[in-house]
Amino acid sequence: MIGERFTSRSRKTGPVANVRFSRPQRELVAFISTYYSVEISGSAGSEIEDFIQPEWGELRFHSGGDSNVAAREGRFATRPAAALFGPTSRVRLIHGRPGVLTAISFTPQGWAHLVRVNAAILADKFVAAASILSGIGTLDAALAGVSDDEARVQLLDAYFCARSAAGPPCDPRIGVVAAAVNAAGDVKVRELAHRVGMTTTQLTRGAQRWFGFPTKTLLRRQRFVRTLALLHQSNGRSIGRIVDESYYDQSHFNREFRYFMGMSPRTYFLRSRQPPMGLSTAIISNSAPGDAGGSAWH
Structure with a gap:
């Protein structure tokens, strides 16, 4: 289509x-x-x-x-x-x-x-x-x-x-873990493993084989992607409120932003507003x- x-x-x-x-x-x-x-x-x-x-x-x-x-x-x-x-x-x-x-x-x-x-x-x-x-x-x-x-x-x-x-x-566990990771908030690896019915060792091995990254990195990545999507689709909500829902404070978010994007939020959003x-x-x-x-x- x-x-x-x-x-x-x-x-x-x-x-x-x-x-x-x-x-x-x-x-x-x-x-x-x-x-x-x-x-x-x-x-x-x-x-x-x-x-x-x-x-x-x-x-x-x-x-x-x-x-x-x-x-x-x-x-x-x-x-x-x-x-x-x-x-x-x-x-x-x-x-x-x-x-x-x-x-x-x-x-x-x-x-x-x-x-x-x-x-x-x-x-x-x-x-x-x-x-x-x-x-x-x-x-x-x-x-x-x-x-x-x-x-x-x-x-x-x-x-x-x-x-x-x-x-x-198809291994049905992949979809189960993917859904759990996408829906997860600020959760620990052990809690995620419990949610999907796996041991932490099974989850760690599966995360790298199926998704490419250790479980902790995967959770950080998905939290960042979700937050970045919300910032682009804020619909009038304040940036501070969106960030506070996922991160301890603004400095925590800024550190994660630099890790994943290689630049500050300000630099990225100034560039992203330009064709x-x-x-x-x-x-x-x-x-x-x-x-x-x-x-x-x-």
């Missing part, structure tokens, strides 16, 4: 990013939260800058100009044409040049069922998708040969339905449009 659209310009007059969201077919909705396409138009050499928010794993196909992603120690790395991104805990800067990006956002269940790699191995990393997913070169070539979203969705649905049919049974950052602030949690979901342009 073809969904929402977002459009944004770079800070300089020039490239424009047009973002369109689509939903997978019904059999895949538990595994894939959304498909989205980003078309960047502009002169050769122009680029758009944006953030990759903390999110679950994604598969991204890119045709056209190169796209660079901030790696360790602030250095940039050129992303492969078909790249598999593991779950992320911290923001990353990305430079996108004219071309087309087609992306698939996995749920934690989808990562386990469709990607079938220990999430901790690729946490905060990306690799060439062909090293993990069979048949990805054929899919990449097919996507490059179509120009409309409906055709892209049909290709993606066919690929992932076939992969799902050949995949292992093209409006794209990434339109939707910042980890599900599809309409569900308060993932960042719009990654």
